[in-house]
Amino acid sequence: MVFLSENLLLTDWAAGASRALWRRSPRAVCSWHGGRWVVRPLYYGRTEGGALAFASEVKALLAVTEDVHEFPPGTWYTASEGFHRYATVESGRLPEGDPDRIALELRHRLDQAVARCVVADEMGTWLSGGVDSSVIATVAWPRVRTLHSFVSGVKGAPDLAYGEQMATFLGTVHHSLLVTREDLAAALPEVIYHLESFDALLVRSSVVNYLTAQLASDYVSAVLSGEGGDELLVGYDYIKQVPPSAIPAEVEDIVMRLHNTALQRVDRCAYAHGLVPHIPFADMDVVRYALRIPAEHKIHRRGGTAIEKWILRRAFQGLLPDAVLWRPKAKFWQGAGVETLLAEHAEAFVTDADFRRERVLPNGWQLHSKEELVYYRFFREHFGEISNLDWMGRTKRVSGSPVTAATTRQRALRDSADPSSYEAPITPTAGASVPSSGTTKGEPGHWLHLLVHGGGGGLSRYRRREGIEPPPRLPARPSRCAWLPGPGSRWPAPAPPSRIP
Template sequence: MSGIAGVNQPGKEHTVKKMLKKISHRGNAGWKVKKIENATLGIVYTESQKKSLSRLMQKNEASDGGGSGHLALAKAKENGIILKRDPLGVAPLYYGKDGEGTLCFASEVKALIDFCSDVKLVPPGCKSDGEQVTSYYELEKKEPLKIKPEIIAKHLRHLIKSAIERKTDQAAELGCWLSGGLDSSAMASLSSANGHKLYTFAVGLEGSPDLEFAQAVAQFIDSEHYEVVVNFNNFRSVLPEVIYHLESFDALLVRSSIVNYIVAQKASEYVNEVLSGEGGDELFAGYHYLKRLPPEELEDELIDITKRLHNTALQRVDRSASAHGTVAHVCFLDPEVVDYALRIPAEYKIRDNVEKWILRVAFDGMLPEQVLNRKKSKFWEGAGVGELMSDYADSTITDDDFRRERILKNGWIINSKEELFYYRIFREQFGELENLSWMGRTKGISAME
């Protein structure tokens, strides 16, 4: 993922360079700072996002773009900088004001906290001038399709395939983070069918379900497959890096990011671009708790959890990829796919108590049967992480320490010893920040099952 940073004032090259240095991992192909009449803009960019450089030089725009539905943009105009973020928040974007009240912006919080005391995020589907935030897009329910499910499934598969083609049309080689679940397997299958030289990557403990299912998919689609077999010590040793890049201490988010970070690191050894199956559970009802909802409440809940992706799961995807200088494409969240998914009737998303039923119909024959019918497993669960991190935290943090430290300065309450364990690492790296309004927290912590 490219990284952007800037200040709404000319002559701030030194400051912008410092900001870019903090996020230099986001761009391994080069960097550029441009001074213009009323602002200073900068970018770091990946090999596959070199268009960002020409956009900066020709249009005075700092951008992190990864195809349709992936954009963080800062455009310098006569009356100041305008910030814009894509509809669902695939690309991150934050802003704040320095001690002189000047607007600053960046792709990650770590680039701003040395200069701004009150960091905020640009919400998905919004624009901001640093003073006012205005919405240009709202995720909302649509009129349901009134056609046969077989026709819906066929067109859905076509839209996802087209999204992959648009986002990866310049990539001769492509990778896929492959958990062996339905979503990532669907991405790998379609990418293989598109004719890419495809590499797939899986991570897990020895004998974990993800490794087994991912291997089955790789053999079925004939990808060049790589496994990373890990143990608890690997998880523990990489944790400070994960939290530094993730910029969060949310327990479930960190836990899943450990696995994602490791598989992203492996993928970066072979490819510059990868596919992620993120968004499938939210659009097509993949979580088990959704089965307990009354059918008439399902669509509202799916919209709610999709809106929450930007500073939770999508943040994990972005930071895991960008930490290693790669670009992750989330093709389920392509605007055309999202628009169509919102029109699919709820009864086709959960049918006969089967979650993501319509997606399984769409990929019937394109995946091994055991994968097509695999039940939802959390990213960290299928890799075998399970309660390892929770048990470790319980053994190292006393009850007295937990009671004493669990209430933060901003009033937030730490939910578990595991989360406190992560917060301590976060605090070592970023200090005891009072403003955490930009940080997301997993909905209901334990509800998303």
Template sequence: MSGIVGICRTGEKQLVEKMLAKISHRGTGGKRIFAKKGGVLGVVYQKGEKPPFLNNPRGTAVWDGRFSGDLDQAETDSPLALAALKGGEVFLIRDGLGISPLYYGEVDGTLVFASEVKALIGVASKIQEFPPGYKYLSGTGFQQYFGLKPVEAWPLEQEEAALRLRRALEEAVAQYTAGRTEIGSLLSGGLDSSTLAALARPQVDRLHTFACGMEGASDLEYAREVADHIDSIHHEAIYSLQDLWNVLPDVIYHLESFDALLIRSAITHYLVTKMVADYVPAAFSGEGGDELFAGYAYYKDLDPDDLNGELIASINRMHNTALQRVDRAASAYGTEAYVSFLAPSVVKLAVHIPVEYKLHAEADEEPVEKWILRKAVEDLLPEQALWRPKVKFWEGAGVEDHLADYAKTQITDADFRQERRLPDGSFLNTKEELLYYRIFTEHFGNLTDLDFVGRTKGAPKVPEPQ
């Protein structure tokens, strides 16, 4: 985990210092600023990790993520957000799925950029998300180099598809366990997190697993079962409604969003990551499994011919929703999240697996979501966890509608009608979202352009006024 900032103009070291201070939580172990012809770059990073910068006669670069060290190969590196200076020109790139965050704006017509929005507030008037799969070069502008699109399925038998998926996931996990004796894994007891934990366990001497939820939450029970099955060192935290209210302002500050469903999940993610920081510097997180293998309930309502396209669209929407949550929850405590389901090799294989293996039904039975993933790891997990139906993070952790119910007691119908229209002309969906937006403005002010805020598809909403 690291954080980068910069400006495409010489002599702005003081500004870069100021921007870095806003994201210092992303790296408390070290800081470097490079003032060169054509721009100034800055980076903060964690203690004990390989410093994420290079500075030699061939050029200067700072990055967040995994960089091979070769700028010519940066398009194949993931996750990655990178800025480089060479010969007075600035080069920026963000990985194809947007796993590593990056934002930009302008100061007097000059490009300025940072890993988080908060570093740009008060610096640039209009802040935008640097699009995934794009690169930028001074004098040339933005160019797209990658875009995930629907592809034809490979003619795979079920057994071959399951075997190849298992191997791809093992290799994706091994990229992060190599050379380590100890690592962490978030564990909700759902299929995706359980899969990564089970795959990581034999690759390290000690695997720490982490779960949290309200008293009686289903995630806690399933996580204990999986942890016992794989013999991990398990940690869990039980929180109350008051705990949720207490951390809500901090969650919104780090998340940089007011999207209701995203914040529900982010609160539990934030709380569990707090435990991670006490034991290990990094932990696996299961994001991407639902989008790659048809885990969400609404996929079952789609026409089979439309399913593949919607899965691709779902993956392409993750950069400013689920992946933003993962990044900000981890960075808030200076930890790192490993999303191995989104390793390039896994994604390439997954999009070519026939959709009937993902949402699979025998005879007249109800389709089983993520069926091919379950088959790929059926020897690793206890039966109950292996075939557990999909439960959203905030539901399994016991958050459910407690936050929405609380918002209804705090915001009147008249207040909602008066305040739900945002400065950019869009509308807040619910009273719950207005509650979050009020906190958002306390942190960041009344921003007139909110394009950088991702909105969850299918979120509950009150009809907009005509």
């Protein structure tokens, strides 16, 4: 926590993503973002003595004041003029273009974003086997000497199986944590203390995230996360029902909620165990570009089937196993299998009469379920009865349902769909620079390596009789090697990976 006092300049790097400045003269406060989207909120409040206090967690401010507010992202403040926004993120729209070129550019930007996140030769990645986490792990894998992957779930949870499949495909050092109902219940008080929220869906996903971070902290000091992909590239099924013309505004709305919901979950769960989280999807180069991708490329409709995050799947087709690449979206707590366990746990502690009596909070908010009431009770034990909760982010709900819910019918359609029936391998777009002796089409069973300095690179085979395997690991020299090419990159003549310096 920081108090604004004499002539003073303080800087605070929040997870390497946000920067805040406090200065007495000229009594200005600025919340300023570097190359990545905000992953940690900033709060402020005035003490009884009139001092202006700032902190990145509410619990620090509550020790001196209950006048707590969220400092708006991309905003500066002066005592004389108040708040002024100086940075915004707008959706806009890319000029009409070939979806393959858009997919390649998205892949290139994610590659560069991951490169900026790689801070050591040995790192971790949260790997649930969903599309987002698998994409990040795939891009990160050649850039580190040792990549640890982590997943948690109850017995039989889909994430355990998909995470192990992806880890085997890449050859990561994989760690799985099998959790029980008792583990989940025991972690709840600490999770809510660090998260500073009682939102049911947010807490539910945070419990598994918290336990996964605890496991990861035994092996690495920094982890990669695939958070943010669902919001930027439309991973939620409810958006399929939104009119196409309204999708950009809806995407912008949920993206602007990230900093005090999903990204806050990642940040708090990681730092609770001394881990530094890195979120490539929150890189501003990725955010700006993704928000401009046309909605029809994010939700691809053909033959009565609507595929979410289509452009991301398209961008990494051939680089991930099809079972993972075309896996339907599952919320963190759904894939980990904790959905019913926590709800059942709440039933044992909250009667119908309790819920009717305690459902309405002092500020007028209504709790959605008995499960959320259990979380609020823990929250109240930690922080007291707080009348002002405007600073707390809450999961967006549509028509009384969480935006993360997927219908059984949609899942069944996706599970039975044959990707090859509506997808074709990405090929270079017209005008791509390809040598006459090379090929203009990605060859099945090949991977492409590209040297930024010194020439070399090309296509190499990796298909074996027993199945497809990933490309051989490249030396950890991210400044000199780019594994995924971007649009307009020249494809050099084939050369063996041993030529990479």
